[in-house]
Amino acid sequence: MKGMKLILFTLLLSILLISCNAKPKQNSNELKQNTFEQPTTITNENQEPDFSGKNVDITDIFLLLPDNVFPEVPTTVAQRKDLLKCIGDEKAFEISPTPIGVCDAKNGYLNLTGMQYGWELCYWNLKDARKLVAINNSTESGGEIRIFFYQNGKLIEDYNYQLGGNQNYKLTDFIDVSQLSSNTQKFAEQQFIKGAWHLFYQLPQNGTSLKVSIDTYQLMNYDENHEIPYEATKEVTLKWKNETWVKD
Numbered sequence: 001m002k003g004m005k006l007i008l009f010t011l012l013l014s015i016l017l018i019s020c021n022a023k024p025k026q027n028s029n030e031l032k033q034n035t036f037e038q039p040t041t042i043t044n045e046n047q048e049p050d051f052s053g054k055n056v057d058i059t060d061i062f063l064l065l066p067d068n069v070f071p072e073v074p075t076t077v078a079q080r081k082d083l084l085k086c087i088g089d090e091k092a093f094e095i096s097p098t099p100i101g102v103c104d105a106k107n108g109y110l111n112l113t114g115m116q117y118g119w120e121l122c123y124w125n126l127k128d129a130r131k132l133v134a135i136n137n138s139t140e141s142g143g144e145i146r147i148f149f150y151q152n153g154k155l156i157e158d159y160n161y162q163l164g165g166n167q168n169y170k171l172t173d174f175i176d177v178s179q180l181s182s183n184t185q186k187f188a189e190q191q192f193i194k195g196a197w198h199l200f201y202q203l204p205q206n207g208t209s210l211k212v213s214i215d216t217y218q219l220m221n222y223d224e225n226h227e228i229p230y231e232a233t234k235e236v237t238l239k240w241k242n243e244t245w246v247k248d
Helices: 002-021 028-035 058-064 077-085 182-194
Strands: 100-104 109-112 119-125 131-139 142-151 154-157 199-202 210-214 236-241 244-247
Touching: 058 077, 058 100, 058 109, 058 119, 058 154, 077 100, 131 199
Parallel strands: 142 199
Antiparallel strands: 100 109, 109 119, 119 131, 131 142, 142 154, 199 210, 210 236, 236 244
8 A cells, every 4th residue: 555655646746747847938049038238229310420530521511510601501410421422413402502522531621602702611620639620601791700619529618819820910811902093092091990891701622721811892882983903902820830821
């Protein structure tokens, strides 16, 4: 009798062991799937790109600019990316009324076209690894300049930096007064002393020097009787030497 109970106990134990081992196991693929990290959030196409740790060029800086630096209409990051893909193509005007005219990555220069006056972008490399970035938005009364400094993937606007430095300009820097009548010369000198003038800038595509000229129409108060002939106008060259501006 004891032998029979022992046999029954052994059978029951065997059945329990078999049922426990019959539970299905997760395969290796299922285990891996449970340990995957969640994907990072997809970057919005209008989100400011991250260029930290990268050797940036003029196209990267073009994408980093705030929307409000562009003429006529805001240009989003997504639109700018599309404009960079169709430089010189007519379909660029479907993206923006002011598409890219020149994009010279080698020389760090870019401009927009499709407007009466020009819009330019360029930069100068600084010794501390930053970049001095200038935007020149020309208007009928001179150039509107905005200055940024690029460092570690970010652009920071500097509202105090004066492009070209604090130069002591003279009327003769911009006008050959020998070609003016005595009355026109006298009026021009009076206006210049009053500070009734603005400057036009030409950012460099080649080299590092700035070209600066005066708005003669504003200087002469838009008076046709005192109009200054184009032949009498001159440009001032400001050279970039040791990270300072020197009048040539």
